[in-house]
Amino acid sequence: MTPSDTPTPEARAAKRKRVPLVIVNTGHGKGKTTAALGTLMRAVAHGFKVIMLQFIKTTEDPRFGVYGEIQSAQKLGFEILPLGDGFTWDTNDPERDRQTARRAWEICKAKLQSPEYDIVALDEITYAFTFGWLTTAEVIEAIQNRPPHMHVILTGRDAPPEIIEMADLVTEMREVKHPFTTRRVVAQIGIEF
Template identity: 40%
Template sequence: MSDVENARHKERAQRHKAVVDAKIAAAQEDKGLLLVLTGNGKGKSSSAFGMVARTLGYGRKAAVFQFIKGAENVGERAFFSRHPDVIWEKCGEGFTWETQDRERDIAAARAGWEQAKVALADPSISLIVLDELTYLVTYRYLELGEIMPAILARPAMQHVVITGRAAHDDLIEAADTVSAIRDVKHAFRAGVRAQEGIDR
């Protein structure tokens, strides 16, 4: 890189840093966030579980309520459920095409939601992951009117992450941060089985 190119690069980087520093200085509020991770792409739950690891890294407590796919054996549950500062509840009996029993699925979802509501009222829990919660609304296992009051009335510094496809517009509107993960390509469609450590 020539001296001229290096000087131009440094000038651009300095301008960029000034903009970023100003935004950081302007962001002074602390609050519990509502995050929605939605879309058809892979990685929504994995992202949420990464936040569980971050929370534990700061010595704080986390709770995970895993709806729909709760019957599956997944590596995250095997790891995090052994941690003393993690509550991990299986709130489902498997994907709907496996259970084939709507009433049982609704009962499992409702029982899980009752447990989640207790955590949502507990200020000692820093982060709550409501994994695959969007499906409870989509499948009409729970009404949004039953879900939102507990989420909105939670302790001021408690963070909540909701995952799942097709998040309801009201969830998106209420959220502080929304990420839509796009499906570009997936190994399963090429005949590759779910791999331990990657898919489960």
């Protein structure tokens, strides 16, 4: 093959057909959201339009301020929409949490239907299943009816079997050792948020 016969990067890219994937990052180990953010960052470098919708995190946490990933996303030119009320593990108002999740889901469905996005990440959505805020059937239906070019990433602990079955790629983060368990080191800026 001579240099003139070598395909240009554009020609090589045109030959590659995008195969839309459903990716699940689950498990009890750290790194589910971080892995999704890494994928989004990589995709943005290739000109993809991406968005992350966060089910638990709020715009600004009084303990931490603005989350680091939101600040980085703004600098890199992609969207992260925090749609939650903050960490609700010890909630005093489960009905409010359910309503917040339902409002968040309506926004997520709109993004999943939009041909504008190449990747939609649903961060910490598995908690919406765990707490009974959403059904797996409604989420699976929305994902199956997305535009044909769109990748979807779901994150969170304890992904239900139906979500795992639907997915093309499932990674389980397993905790081997954690500084909170071994030394009571709490979440830190730049590592967890």
